[in-house]
Amino acid sequence: MKLMFGPPLVHLLLYCATHTLGVRIESDPVASSEGVIQTELDKIVSLTCLPEGSLETQEELVWLRNGAAVSLKEGNTNGRSKVCITPVIYEDNGATFTCHLKENSTVSSSVTLNVTYYPQLSGSEEVTVEEEAVLLLKCDIWANPQVTLVDWTLNGSKVDLLEGAFMVTKDGFTSQLSTSSVDRSLHDGTYQCTADSPMYGQHVKIFHVTVVDKTLKFPMMPMIAGLVVVGLTALLAVASRWNKITKCCK
């Protein structure tokens, strides 16, 4: 039996010795079977590309990030090539790293990063707004995985959209609470926005909103023009007296 399988095996070995059958990416952290590497902001990911099935280990390798060549130091391209993503940034989320043989780009292997991060919500902010003005509060809810719920409260209870004439709008990046005409009795107080991340839990931001009296708005343009005229006149007055003034000073 053994003899029967012998010759093909030898052929295979010979074939392998002269041809690179593929390239393989080893990573830290390890990729899933679908080639996805789970990581977080500010972490480090290292990728090593190795030719497979070849005894000839000096094949030249090329790395691409989202299809664009990654510049590699000399000596980091032959036989084995390593790239380090340090630190991991937002833009690395979904980025695909591909390694291929320089002489044959169809011999390649890829991994994709899944960078998880929580919404940038924390601390508190003092907001002063005049009566009858627009109040706009913004919460940054951008996160991976996406937040599942965003909640706004005023003085500890859920904001009453109708009573406060509030509008809540939301896209993938921010949740905004706004009202077009501020009324102290309805809008003064402590607001809180809470975002629920399925991975990182609740994140909260607080706004202390103080409603102040409406200030009278002077028409600005005529006032500035008036000031300029006064200024010029004063300057001319000084200029016309300059001779006398300089004489006095001597």
Ligand SMILES: *[C@@H]1O[C@H](CO)[C@@H](O)[C@H](O)[C@H]1NC(C)=O
């Ligand atoms: C590149 O590699 C593929 C897969 O191993 C092979 O089919 C193809 O012939 C190679 N092309 C060249 C130009 O060597």
Ligand SMILES: *[C@@H]1O[C@H](CO)[C@@H](O)[C@H](O)[C@H]1NC(C)=O
């Ligand atoms: C990224 O990881 C998160 C958390 O494990 C998961 O919920 C999400 O589906 C992953 N996204 C992709 C594109 O794999």
Ligand SMILES: *[C@@H]1O[C@H](CO)[C@@H](O)[C@H](O)[C@H]1NC(C)=O
């Ligand atoms: C929220 O609480 C503050 C402080 O107790 C109070 O001055 C304000 O009127 C309250 N706001 C509303 C809308 O009830």
